[in-house]
Amino acid sequence: MQFENSLTFAQQYDLNDPLNNFRDQFFIPELNGKPTIYFTGNSLGLQPKTIPQALNQELEDWKNLGVEGHFHGKNPWFSYHHFLTENSALIVGAKPHEVVVMNQLTTNLHLLFISFYRPTQKRYKIIMESAAFPSDMYMVESQIKLHGLNPEDAIVEIKPRENEFHLRQEDIDATIELHKEELALVFFSGVQYYTGQVFNIKAITEKAHQCGALAGFDLAHAAGNIELKLNDWGVDFAAWCSYKYLNSGPGSVGGVFINEKYADDNSLPRLAGWWGHNEKDRFKMLKGFIPEYGAAGWQLSNAPIFSMAVHKASLEIFAAAGMTNIIQKGTQLNAYLVFVIKEAMKLNSKLVLQIITPPAPERSCQLSLLTDDNGKSLFEHLTKNGVIADWRNPNVIRMAPVPLYNSFEDIFQFGTILQSF
Numbered sequence: 001m002q003f004e005n006s007l008t009f010a011q012q013y014d015l016n017d018p019l020n021n022f023r024d025q026f027f028i029p030e031l032n033g034k035p036t037i038y039f040t041g042n043s044l045g046l047q048p049k050t051i052p053q054a055l056n057q058e059l060e061d062w063k064n065l066g067v068e069g070h071f072h073g074k075n076p077w078f079s080y081h082h083f084l085t086e087n088s089a090l091i092v093g094a095k096p097h098e099v100v101v102m103n104q105l106t107t108n109l110h111l112l113f114i115s116f117y118r119p120t121q122k123r124y125k126i127i128m129e130s131a132a133f134p135s136d137m138y139m140v141e142s143q144i145k146l147h148g149l150n151p152e153d154a155i156v157e158i159k160p161r162e163n164e165f166h167l168r169q170e171d172i173d174a175t176i177e178l179h180k181e182e183l184a185l186v187f188f189s190g191v192q193y194y195t196g197q198v199f200n201i202k203a204i205t206e207k208a209h210q211c212g213a214l215a216g217f218d219l220a221h222a223a224g225n226i227e228l229k230l231n232d233w234g235v236d237f238a239a240w241c242s243y244k245y246l247n248s249g250p251g252s253v254g255g256v257f258i259n260e261k262y263a264d265d266n267s268l269p270r271l272a273g274w275w276g277h278n279e280k281d282r283f284k285m286l287k288g289f290i291p292e293y294g295a296a297g298w299q300l301s302n303a304p305i306f307s308m309a310v311h312k313a314s315l316e317i318f319a320a321a322g323m324t325n326i327i328q329k330g331t332q333l334n335a336y337l338v339f340v341i342k343e344a345m346k347l348n349s350k351l352v353l354q355i356i357t358p359p360a361p362e363r364s365c366q367l368s369l370l371t372d373d374n375g376k377s378l379f380e381h382l383t384k385n386g387v388i389a390d391w392r393n394p395n396v397i398r399m400a401p402v403p404l405y406n407s408f409e410d411i412f413q414f415g416t417i418l419q420s421f
């Protein structure tokens with residue numbers, strides 16, 4: 001496809017886009033009465049217009065039915081998580097009994113580590129990317145300490161080579177190989193939050209398994225953004241949040257994948273709660289925990305219905321749009337964004353920007369740009385002109401044109417604002 005830096009080209013591209021009409025299903029924040037160019041769906045996705053109605057349904061059932069809503073509401077609360085399972089499975093490439101929606105991301109990672117990080121005297125190391133998301137670093141360190149081990153000794157971080165920004169798969173493989181005698185777990189993100197690098201989950205999992213370790217993933221920036229086939233790839237466990245690409249609102253409920261090979265493995269330790277107990281007997285209040293089959297057996301508490309209702313409505317949009325369309329458009333939006341940035345740089349020598357996100361297939365819709373000393377004032381120029389992007393210290397601008405609600409016109413408009421710096 002030959003791109004052009006013109007409004008008519010961008011508008012024509014939008015007309016041919018099979019997801020074009022999805023933008024109308026979202027509230028787009030405005031600045032001075034004009035829709036913003038919202039490029040931070042990787043941080044907090046926008047609100048679908050179906051949300052107020054979805055929430056209101058639950059408020060009405062609570063108002064009118066009280067406790068009876070557990071069984072007689074329109075969407076009975078007792079088994080509410082079932083309404084989200086199938087659509088979640090579609091997003092991460094899992095079988096329905098391998099996923100459950102519950103809690104929040106960091107909490108879920110802790111629960112998964114309790115089951116899947118089982119250090120022995122010989123095998124206790126965890127390999128992870130350097131500069132992982134802080135919550136993941138804190139989580140891993142505290143899990144290691146929980147076992148009486150020293151994080152400095154147990155964590156092996158993989159760093160980019162000098163003057164490079166992303167990790168090479170060959171270096172990941174070599175590190176796994178190097179530590180294979182002591183390795184318990186390889187724990188990676190699916191998409192690196194800072195650089196936007198898409199990791200090869202399949203290759204990492206295969207290598208970990210070859211070396212006798214398990215492989216787990218934090219899919220915060222991957223779920224709803226890239227192709228995932230967790231079941232096919234043999235991933236052991238994964239977790240994600242729902243408020244980034246999955247548009248389910250600030251702090252909303254998270255999702256978990258547990259490979260079906262553990263579905264009825266009751267030898268795994270786990271932290272138990274009544275919502276994970278065999279559903280038929282859950283309200284019998286019996287002694288003796290019997291886990292529900294599959295990921296659902298890791299639930300702890302009553303489902304947080306208001307978060308779940310938002311997530312349910314949002315997942316329905318993903319099911320309607322289809323992950324294949326979403327991924328394809330994400331790639332095109334990203335490519336057009338790169339084109340428009342390069343055009344702007346040709347026309348304005350003040351723009352000094354370096355793309356640090358590796359090229360496809362290690363790229364999603366997200367683009368991270370390293371700026372020079374003018375970076376902060378460039379970012380302020382963008383913000384003042386209605387571009388909502390994201391600044392990461394010391395000097396990176398992250399942008400994610402999101403397939404469900406960003407348009408090619410957004411990108412063209414962004415280009416003119418960039419040029420005018």
Ligand SMILES: *Cc1c(COP(=O)(O)O)cnc(C)c1O
Nearest residue numbers: 104105106133135193218220241
């Ligand atoms: C966003 C994000 C989190 C946030 O965790 P919460 O528990 O939802 O606050 C954790 N890890 C990664 C990699 C993230 O991108």
